[in-house]
Amino acid sequence: MNSVNDILIEVKNLYSVYKMNNSQSRFILNDVNIEIPKGKTIGIIGESGSGKTQLISSICGIQLLSPGVIYGNVRFNINGKWLSVYNKDRDSDMNCYLNKPLHATKKVSSNMQSIKRDLIGFIPQDPKTYLNPFWTVEKLFKQSHRLHNNHEIPFDSFVAKYLISAGILESKVEDIIHKRPNELSGGESQRVMTGFVFSKSPKIIIADEPTTGVDVTTQKRIIETLKEMSDNDTTTILISHDLGFLDHLVDEYFVLYNGFVCEYIKDKEEIYNQNNLHPYTRKIVQSLNRDNLEQKARLETTPEQQEYLKCCPYSIPGFCSQLEHDIDNPEMTYTEKCRTELPEKNIDANEINSGWKRCWHER
């Protein structure tokens, strides 16, 4: 396990519940317990619908789905001080949550606001839609210049510095400054957003599927800029379903399966070591279509293993909570058991620095 000082974010018992129309509750996140280490690049992988974006936004205190509630304890370690972002235990009766929605106390929410403003840089999937459509790039940068620079550098050189570092040509900077998001091209808006994030000089960078819908050369540029940032003291959290992209950058993996973190892989190379993987992770890794023959050979499976893989079905968001019958059925397979009751962490006592799994099959 990590020592306390190495941990940046501690997430305990995080639940994100969504109220459906037929008065049933649906668990988008279910009992998430993770510790995000400092100064490393972390990849969060999982199928679409497994709750990757919801996990990040819940850590930041944002409930994306409405009506819904977040429960849990999230703490940030900032220079040795623990700042709790929110702190709300799950009630025993989950159905009454609508009457008691989450309210972060004023002090706690102001903690979160200052953390989000000063420490976190968020690079979204499609930056065009994430910018205020009426604001020019100049106005956007003026805000961060006022908030984070304290007028040490003059504004013109401030903008030029970060836009050029994000990969925009020096001759183009003046042209781009007066444009609005709808006038920017896809690559330009991606670079403007990265430049804006860098201008905050954040300690945590969160990138939500930064490569989907972007061409290969732009992908490479994004990888390069992210690598530059990860050389410094920053922590980077990458969300993606593309293992090929993550492979360039990531030190550690969290695997999300139907709202709970089913595996924590501490060693990057371990993801190609078949026998130790969670069956769901193995499924994701197998579906990788790679030209590298060596790695492909490592991924090939025997028919026996194929049957073993069937125990984890594909993600249907929140199905865990919907089927609450058949708890006492003795003939339950592992799959059905996973639906009704989540497995505990399976930590290997011999290897302290290894990751962990949550799987019935291992027991």
Place this chain on the structure above:
Amino acid sequence: MFNIKNVPKFSIILITISLIVFVFICINYISNHLISNNDPNQKIEYCLGIKREAIKFTHDYATCNNPNNVDECPYNCPGWHSYKKYNRLNNEMEYYISHREYDTLLDSITIVPAHASVIDLKRMVGSLIVPIDSLQDCNLHPLPLLTRINDNQTLLLGTDIEGRDIFSLLSSSIFHSLQFALLTLVAFAISGIGSGILVGYYANQYVSFSSIANYFNKSLESVPLLLWILISLYALKIFLPPEYPYLAWPILFVILGLVSSPALSKMIRLKFIKLADDEFVVALKMLGLSNRKIIFNHIIPYFCLPIIISQCAYIFAQALFLDITLTYLKQFYNESSLGYRFIEAKNSIGDYGYSYFFITSTFIFFIIAFMFSLIRVIDSYNE
């Protein structure tokens, strides 16, 4: 090449402000040099032609006596042009002689009190009888437009039948009515925007509050506007303490604002529901902005302002309409309001032409048009 984008926005704003200031200076110059600031209720004493001292009372009746038509003689002498006018206010005839004639016949006029009755006039045989007002051409109201009453003053819009300056009358009533329209607007905007935000943005956070706001909106909407006004009118008649009759007018205008607010609330709610889970708002949350800043710095000025301005212009017109309606129904009416001017102008159409009516109605029209033109200003600023 000239590009509008290169011109700083600040200079455009400066130019607009200086234009507005220039227009105000012009209006100020005109009002100081051409128009006096008359008291709207004061009767304007305005006399043309001869002065009173110049008249001698030496007219011989026999010179213009016509034995065939004795009754009409005093007023229809040869070389004289007199005319009658029926005064509806006092239900009697008035006799006037136009002022142009006096210059030639200065020595042949007898002056009698202005409101002497016709029978009294008939008894006074032996002299030509002319009312004192018409002789001096004093108080020959209504005076026409642009009447120059002395060297410094010109009445832009003339006077009404009671001798009041229409310009100062209208300007004071417009100021009076706009105050109450503004009261309506404030009530309308606060309740509309507030409930819109509560129902749209905070619907999932403050469930009970927003459902109460929703309930109120729907119940206000279900009853027609005029019915709400009538209900509150009779409620005020019963419950308002008679010591404070002046409270009725502002209360009615606030009620109008509150009752018509669901229209605005609905539109704002739609915008907020659309934007609350939008990626752009999520990004603002991720940047660490508070809800208050997201609502008032980002969503309202960029997405809701055109809606708010157009609805406010509409409610401004509604408030003026309520003013006219209350005056017409003679309920809690206010004599210095624009509605009273309108009804007054409407009643005086038969008496002295349509000018007063047209002037009043065009003023109301211009106020409404001005409010609507604000939408264009906001739009051009956003572009």
